Amino acid sequence: VRRAAALLVLLLWGAAIPAAPQEPEPGSDVAEYELKAGFLYNFAKYVAWPEAAFASPEAPIRIGVIGAVPFGPDLERPLRDKTVHARGFEVLRYGAAEDVGLVHILFVPHSERGRLQGILERVKSRPVLTVGEDDAFSRRGGVVAILIERRQPRLQINPRAAEQQGLEIATKLLRIATIVGEAE
């Protein structure tokens, strides 16, 4: 009984034992932005940028995040020491669309919904993979939207927008995503 009581006290005061980073099983629950960080890394694997987009063969893939910072440290931490096709990653934070510099992936959070047009204008015709969070994003010229519906992630891709940005998207990625914006 005493042990049970001690356990209860431990539980109630939240003394959690630190665990090593784990690989979650499919179907289990994860924090939203850790999941989105996982997607950003994977997009780098399935999207081909024109060679001119990089200064050198080893130049890192630059990921820009605009506006309120939803990721916290959850974006830099897992990408540290990771590579895709021998390229590392660099994460850049921007306060507003005007500040966006040379990036390869641009994450546009919900909070920027009202400023979407200006942001897309800013990176127009440049080899930038724009990634958003709502349905309207990919319908209005963003390339990929990571939608969370009933806690389940879904990808929505606008191939026409990808083409305009000069990006090639692997068939595998297109196959698992919902395609929008082709009729236009």
Added chain:
Amino acid sequence: VPGALCLCLAPVLAAALLSLALASANRARAEVWPVPGGGASAPPDLTVLDIEDLLRLRVTSPGKKPARLIDVPAATTILRSDDLRRQGITTLPEALRNVPGFHVARQSPSNWVISSRGFSSGNSNKLLVLIDGRSVYSKLNSGVFWDVQDTLLEDVDRIEVIRGPGGALYGTNAVNGVVNVITKDAAQTEGLHAGLAGGVESSAQGEARYGFALGESGAARVFAKYSAFDDAVRAQGHRAAEDGFSMLRGGFRSDWERGDRDAYTFQGDVYRGQPRFEATLPRLAAPFAELVRERGDLAGGNLLARWTRELGDRSSLQLQAYYDYTSREDGLFSQDESTGDLELQHRFQPRAGHDVVWGIGYRITRSDFDGDFALDFSPNARTDDILNVFVQDEIRLGERVALTLGTKFEYGDLDGLQVMPNARLAWHVREEALAWLAVSRAVRAPALVDVDSRFNLATLPSQPPIVVSAFGKDDFESEDVFAAEAGYRAQASERLSVDVAMFFNLYEHLRSIEPGTPFVETAPLRLILPAFLENELRGRSYGAELAANLQATPDWRLTLSYSHLYLNLRPTTSSRADDAEIDERRTPRDQVSLRSSHDLPRDLSLDLTGRLLGRTPSLGVDAYAELDARIAWSDPRSGIEVALVGQNLLHHDHEEAVADTGFRPPSAIERAFFVQFTRRLP
């Protein structure tokens, strides 16, 4: 009752055992516990997973969170859209069944008794209900006609429930609780949703919503919902009750932004419902009573516009206006009520450590009444207006302590000036634990029924006939409460969260029914035995509510809620009323509910809800246990979901509230089964 408790909890326990068996069979899985949000443990690294595996994960909580529940220094419960869907409910009132501190009893397919912290009745009048910022309480009785309050549950973002007084922000009627139904921003509901449900002894429903982009930075949706409820059964004799109900509802919502700072919302609803109505109404001529069977007609609509301007970090200005019209013709009476409401709110930080919200509002209500011998109003048309001003300041007293001081002033035609102050102290014991204390005053403004009504409750066959009548009084005052509350809320561990709230309420000027001196009315000659609505009841209540949430395994969540209420009412010395005891025994002293939400392999999910309610002698109902169950299969890719729902599984039928049915005979709610089919297309 213990037997019933066992029956009710048995399936939940079975699910527990099943789950434990699964967990031990797959120990490896139990050990790779994902850690939502980090905390003391290292978060998982999801970049090691391939994109297809990522698509099979789920996020711990839906997208945007306006504020963390754990930071709110009030007894608050938030029901999320996912919870609502998984409960297998089809209408709004059902959503409140498992909220701690709430008592929900279904009188008939369309009529509900819903109360917070006591005073349950068919006309519960100490609860304020808002749908997207629009108050839906009726000026007629300060109650909520739940039969016409509904929306597409698919598009509800969340329901925020506050137990205890909310007068300082929300004004009159927020005496024992506030229910805030908030629908999703239109940008979150683009695409098509369609749903069908039907079954045995249940409602048949069809609903559809279509959402689309509106220009560059806006979105809109339109929806329609049709529900038809079967007749319940009569408590005595088990024949079908004539109380079926059909309701057709349609609406729209659009949200758009202009520039960086301005956001607009424009939305509206229309509905028309036809309840079947059967009642025995008193009459003045022999045989002095008449059995009335009719189809009622409930119709209404509303339009709401809101403009929000961001003025900087945590500073904003909001202007909201709405118009609401309801028309009720339910066999006993017909009433038209129109409400216009205008509200301005401003939030700003005058200096470091202060977060101020203030606002001003004006509401005008017009009511037209057409009565029956059983219930009439004099005057039968009235226009009232209320002006209000409120201010609230959240003051940081330190790293972990904040004090919120606020008050609302209301000036209304029926109750003059009312002041509703509130003080709340919040202490973050640690990042994920909050202890809070609050003291507040709130009032219920007089309703038309309190001042203008005349009920003729019964006619006794004699010569001359004797009529038992109740009269509202012009000098009826506001009922008021002084409440002291304390609570503690904590994310106790990664898997367990707890929320405890305790309260002590002092009530003054509660409505009492005072017998008066008999008098005579003529043409035809009759003797009146009158009673008058006065404010001669006072009392106190105390109680506690507990909510606990246990993520037992990654796939299995248990939610427990327990409510205890003690209510003691006394007539004042000048009173001759004997209704104190009746009002004391309207709400169960103890209520427990346990919910189990289980995600099974192959995209299946199983939800069980057991609940146990103590007896309510004044509603004529003994203690009872009930069980609801839902099993669903959903395919995230095609957007198809099929669910089988069983409600009230433990009884063939039983009453939840026998009293306060007006002149209608009581109905018993039957065991129901139905199938829900929904499809979502992007």
